[in-house]
Amino acid sequence: MKKISNEDSWAGVLRDAGFRLTMPRRAVIRVLSEHREGLAPEDIRRLGRETHPSLGLVTVYRTLELFENLGIVRRIHLPGRRHCFCAGRDDTHFAVCSRCGRVTEFPCPGTPGLYGHVRTETGYAPTGHILEVSGVCPVCARGREGCG
């Protein structure tokens, strides 16, 4: 019994939402599926051209925006200024390796405690949150050569 791959599952999300499964989108899906680190739009275009040589940067931007809206790609807010993107559902969070840039998803530790804390401290009624943890990934912690 074949396990449904990440790529197949994304294709399903696209179709279910009424969007077409085109070659450029396939290329972007493949790139994001095969990489575990945050990628800038320009990186995605370059890597995507390995399988779809005519892939344009504009299409990458549009595809990322679409995938972000569909909840299957996440924008990463690195300490610096450039936005990166990564495969990931929008109910999870990311750990970002400060050595190699690898990104790993982890489930939300739970909001009740946090939201109660915020309500007490600020009076706000919380509705959502962004959480990113930076640290050293297992590969970098073990070997000296890192994982990049």
Add this chain to the structure above:
Amino acid sequence: MKKISNEDSWAGVLRDAGFRLTMPRRAVIRVLSEHREGLAPEDIRRLGRETHPSLGLVTVYRTLELFENLGIVRRIHLPGRRHCFCAGRDDTHFAVCSRCGRVTEFPCPGTPGLYGHVRTETGYAPTGHILEVSGVCPVCARGREGCG
């Protein structure tokens, strides 16, 4: 006994770190002290010109970078793409009002639980984190006119 104002305290940080307290920097400090919402560099320049008419956008960028490095100003990563800046120490977090954009600092709810969770789930050794909570601020929750 006069309470040390935010502005005086910032001036102290600057001097202690060996930087000069110039008019443009005073202007930026004043703007950030007087506003409780995230401001884009362009906003800061416009508001800063009320007291220092020759304030340039480039200087605003450089000042924000300096203040961020000194740990007295924080970059806010809004859902969209534009970076905003806000007064705040770097050991706190922000609640951002989704209605009026007001930003309120709150103390970190504590990292041990979170970091243990991340370690278990990902194997990463956490060293820091970004946390932003979105919600409705008390002013917007009460009146209909919001606070903007």
Add this chain to the structure above:
DNA sequence: ATATCTGCAAATTATTTGCATCGTG
């Protein structure tokens, strides 16, 4: 006095838009 800081103009980088064409459903 003098090294830091500033502001302008211009360069660079990031992102969006217009439009003719292409390709999926």
Add this chain to the structure above:
DNA sequence: CACGATGCAAATAATTTGCAGATAT
């Protein structure tokens, strides 16, 4: 076939750099 999607070129927005002159200490 029809409409959504693409890619290019160009427009716009965001940020950085070079440098001559101003200014805090």
